[in-house]
Amino acid sequence: xxxxxxxxxxxxxxxxxxxxxxxxxxxxxxxxxxxxxxxxxxxxxxxxxxxxxxxxxxxxxxxxxxxxxxxxxxxxxxxxxxxxxxxxxxxxxxxxxxxxx
Numbered sequence: 001x002x003x004x005x006x007x008x009x010x011x012x013x014x015x016x017x018x019x020x021x022x023x024x025x026x027x028x029x030x031x032x033x034x035x036x037x038x039x040x041x042x043x044x045x046x047x048x049x050x051x052x053x054x055x056x057x058x059x060x061x062x063x064x065x066x067x068x069x070x071x072x073x074x075x076x077x078x079x080x081x082x083x084x085x086x087x088x089x090x091x092x093x094x095x096x097x098x099x100x101x
Contacts, residue, residue, distance in 0.1 A: 007042055008045055017038050019033060019037065045090075050084050057071055
């Protein structure tokens with residue numbers, strides 16, 4: 001989720017439509033300048049966050065501290081749902097921008 005969240009956060013302060021594509025977009029490590037650039041990158045990153053949220057509910061997963069993911073904790077489920085909702089909200093906003101630019 002780390003690279004995808006950076007793309008969404010960048011769109012809060014900088015207009016992705018103003019980001020110039022890389023000279024060789026197919027090899028650019030920057031999602032905003034790669035083949036699926038600008039607002040398309042924000043759309044894709046938002047969807048990646050939404051889908052990745054599902055992985056946080058899989059049994060047997062471990063947190064970075066080595067402890068099992070607290071899937072039975074009600075707060076965890078709420079957090080995951082809020083992450084999905086935020087991803088979809090970002091996707092819808094980026095999609096509107098894609099259609100108007």
